[in-house]
Each structure stands twice: as structure tokens, then as C-alpha cells.
Amino acid sequence: MAESYAELRPSSRLLLGPGPSPVDPRVLRAMSTPTLGHLDPEFLQIMNDTMELLRYVFQTDNQLTVPMPGTGSAGMETAMVNLVEPGDRAIICVNGLFGQRMVDVASRCGAEVIQVSAPWGQIIDPEDVKKALAQGGVKLVGIVHAETSTGVHQPLEEISRIVHDHGAWFAVDAVTSLGGIPVRVNEWGIDICYSGSQKCLSCPPGLAPVTLGPWAVEVLNKRKNKVQSWYLDLTMIQRYWTQERFYHHTAPVNMIYALREALRLIYEEGLEARFARHRLTSEALVAGLRAMGMEMAAQEGHRLVSLNAVRIPEGVDDLAVRKRLLQEFDIEIGGGLGDFKGKVWRIGLMGHGSRKKNVFAVLTALEVALAAQGHRFEHGAAVAAAEEVYQSISA
Ligand SMILES: *Cc1c(COP(=O)(O)O)cnc(C)c1O
Numbered sequence: 307m308a309e310s311y312a313e314l315r316p317s318s319r320l321l322l323g324p325g326p327s328p329v330d331p332r333v334l335r336a337m338s339t340p341t342l343g344h345l346d347p348e349f350l351q352i353m354n355d356t357m358e359l360l361r362y363v364f365q366t367d368n369q370l371t372v373p374m375p376g377t378g379s380a381g382m383e384t385a386m387v388n389l390v391e392p393g394d395r396a397i398i399c400v401n402g403l404f405g406q407r408m409v410d411v412a413s414r415c416g417a418e419v420i421q422v423s424a425p426w427g428q429i430i431d432p433e434d435v436k437k438a439l440a441q442g443g444v445k446l447v448g449i450v451h452a453e454t455s456t457g458v459h460q461p462l463e464e465i466s467r468i469v470h471d472h473g474a475w476f477a478v479d480a481v482t483s484l485g486g487i488p489v490r491v492n493e494w495g496i497d498i499c500y501s502g503s504q505k506c507l508s509c510p511p512g513l514a515p516v517t518l519g520p521w522a523v524e525v526l527n528k529r530k531n532k533v534q535s536w537y538l539d540l541t542m543i544q545r546y547w548t549q550e551r552f553y554h555h556t557a558p559v560n561m562i563y564a565l566r567e568a569l570r571l572i573y574e575e576g577l578e579a580r581f582a583r584h585r586l587t588s589e590a591l592v593a594g595l596r597a598m599g600m601e602m603a604a605q606e607g608h609r610l611v612s613l614n615a616v617r618i619p620e621g622v623d624d625l626a627v628r629k630r631l632l633q634e635f636d637i638e639i640g641g642g643l644g645d646f647k648g649k650v651w652r653i654g655l656m657g658h659g660s661r662k663k664n665v666f667a668v669l670t671a672l673e674v675a676l677a678a679q680g681h682r683f684e685h686g687a688a689v690a691a692a693e694e695v696y697q698s699i700s701a
Contacts, residue, residue, distance in 0.1 A: 389477070394446070427456050457602070
């Protein structure tokens with residue numbers, strides 16, 4: 307043990323990686339307000355507000371729409387442990403790390419998993435899902451909407467139709483999409499959808515919003531066996547989030563304050579305005595990166611605007627650049643994972659972080675760091691290209 311421990315003084319980083327994303331000061335203030343008891347009548351109102359606001363961002367009227375304790379992966383576990391029973395046949399789509407994680411989680415629940423794959427950087431082809439479903443007996447299809455490991459934005463509507471035509475239910479990972487790009491749970495027929503608080507919702511990590519449609523609720527209520535996880539059991543948790551207020555586990559009270567405030571910010575801005583902001587900042591960033599001679603990693607036409615994966619130029623030292631960004635400019639960007647390790651950088655423009663000044667901050671810092679690495683490009687071109695995007699919309 308040390309004689310004493312210093313007071314926490316974390317640096318104010320600009321978080322432009324794959325998450326956590328920058329948090330609005332209003333959210334941090336909400337978090338530091340007095341802790342209420344989790345059965346306090348005042349807290350009931352806060353819970354109700356949070357559920358209502360979550361339905362707004364998920365674009366759903368699903369009654370069972372709640373924040374689960376834990377990070378985005380707890381949302382994934384919640385979907386699988388509640389709706390999968392041992393022996394169920396599941397199709398899981400894999401074109402990146404988080405699809406792989408979903409396979410792992412579904413398998414641990416005893417599912418017989420059929421993988422439908424696409425190369426990293428490509429979308430899942432609906433025809434491949436159709437072929438896999440033709441094997442018959444498939445209970446669910448799971449897919450990642452925004453693959454944070456590759457920067458791919460997966461279209462969902464056609465796959466949802468195919469899934470329901472085959473009588474299966476549809477599970478969607480919206481961890482890096484919710485609050486940044488449209489996630490239309492009702493319109494797209496998503497039966498269960500989960501997210502994480504620290505990506506496009508711009509809240510600190512610690513909560514995983516989930517929503518279950520009528521079909522999913524029916525599957526849940528008709529289970530033959532108890533849910534494998536006591537802690538994530540929605541049959542019990544739903545009784546706490548309704549008027550009954552049945553104690554299950556202590557709600558993470560101050561985290562829920564934070565989420566409520568983050569959602570309130572989204573409601574004030576309006577979903578469509580928020581999506582437009584995410585599209586615009588990404589367009590400006592990509593114009594800047596391309597002006598420095600860099601290429602995006604995701605299939606054209608399916609680039610994710612909340613997470614921009616860009617190929618690291620030949621001969622450039624991945625770690626040296628990221629270290630310099632962090633140490634000299636206080637900017638965090640992400641490295642590559644899995645197949646993309648050492649090959650891409652992942653630049654997140656999520657929620658509160660998706661704004662013009664951050665695009666310019668990361669582009670100028672990259673200019674400095676890339677020039678030092680001997681990468682050749684026209685200086686100033688990146689910032690000029692990004693500005694041109696902004697000029698073109700104001701014209
Ligand atoms: C971040 C992420 C997760 C996991 O979330 P954690 O908060 O790290 O547990 C799952 N799926 C996707 C697509 C993600 O981006």
C-alpha cells in the first residue's frame with residue numbers, strides 16, 4: 307500500500323475512438339446529484355421518464371424498454387439469455403468482432419449456431435441469410451447494425467422481412483447506432499434490440515438499454531426453463547420497472563440519472579437533426595482523410611457515420627501515431643481489432659463528440675503526426691476539404 311493515494315484528476319481527453327464518447331457536462335452534473343433510494347417515489351418518476359425517452363430513441367412503443375445494468379455486452383447477454391433456450395437453432399451474422407461475440411454468447415446459452423459470414427468491411431448479404439434459413443427450424447436471427455470493428459452500417463429492413471417470412475424472431479445489436487443513426491424498432495420489425503450508454507448516447511459506460519417487442523415478450527413468457535442468468539432475468543426485472551416496483555436488484559441510481567439527462571439532450575435536439583449532424587461531421591472527416599490520401603475500410607455506400615474506419619497508410623507506425631495524438635493533443639482514436647489489427651484506425655464521431663471542431667482537431671493532429679511519419683500529402687488539404695463540405699451545405 308502507498309502512504310496515501312492522490313485525488314483523481316483524469317485528463318480531459320477528446321474521445322474520438324470506438325467508445326466511450328465525449329459526455330456533455332449536463333450529464334456529469336446530473337450524475338452528481340443526490341442519490342435517492344431505488345424504491346423512493348421520486349425515483350419512480352425518473353424511471354418512467356427514462357423508459358419514455360428510451361422508447362423515443364428506439365422509435366418504438368414497446369412497453370418493455372429498460373436500461374439494464376452493465377455495458378453494451380450486458381445488453382447482448384440480456385437478449386440471448388432471456389430468449390434462447392438450450393437446443394434452439396440460431397443464425398448469427400458475422401462480419402466483424404461483435405458478430406463473433408454474439409456467436410459466443412448465443413452458444414453459451416446452448417443455442418445451435420449457424421454462422422452467416424461476410425468479409426470484414428462488407429455487409430451481410432440478405433440472400434445468404436435466406437439460404438441459411440432454408441435449412442429450417444431456425445428460431446432467431448441475430449445481427450449487428452453498426453459493426454464498430456469495421457465501420458460498416460448494415461441495412462436491416464430486407465433481412466427483417468426474410469426472417470419473419472420464415473417465422474423466426476430478429477435480434478439487433480444497436481450499440482453503436484442508437485442515437486447516431488436511425489434505429490426504427492417498430493417500423494423495421496425488430497423483436498429485440500439492445501444498445502450501450504457510452505457510444506452515440508454519450509453517457510458514461512454502465513447501462514445497456516434494451517427493448518422487446520410483443521413477439522419477444524411472448525417468447526419470454528412461454529419459456530420452458532428459467533432464464534439461465536438470475537441477474538439479467540427480464541421476467542423478474544420487468545416487475546421492478548412497472549408500478550409493482552418489485553425489488554430485484556438495486557438500480558444503479560446515479561447512472562440512470564445520467565442516462566435520463568443524455569436522453570433528454572437527444573430529445574431537445576430531435577432525432578432527425580441529430581442524425582443529420584452525424585452524417586455531416588462524418589462526411590467532413592472522410593473528405594479530410596481522403597485529401598490526405600487515405601482510404602476508408604468499409605464497403606462504399608455502407609459506411610457507418612458514427613464510427614469511421616480508415617486504412618493506415620503504408621509505412622506508417624500505427625502505435626506511434628496514436629500515442630502522439632493522445633500525448634500531444636489529448637485525442638483518443640481507436641486501433642484495429644481482429645482482422646483489422648494494425649491495419650485501420652477507428653475514428654468515432656459519436657453523440658456529443660460528433661461536431662465540427664472535433665473533426666478539425668483530429669484532422670490537424672493527424673496532419674502533424676502523419677507528416678512526422680514521412681507520409682506524403684498536400685499540407686492543409688485535409689482541413690480545406692472538410693471545410694468545403696461545410697461550405698457546400700450552407701450554400
Ligand atoms: C461496444 C460494442 C459492444 C459491447 O459493448 P461494451 O460496452 O464494450 O460491453 C457490443 N456491440 C457493439 C456493436 C459495440 O460497438
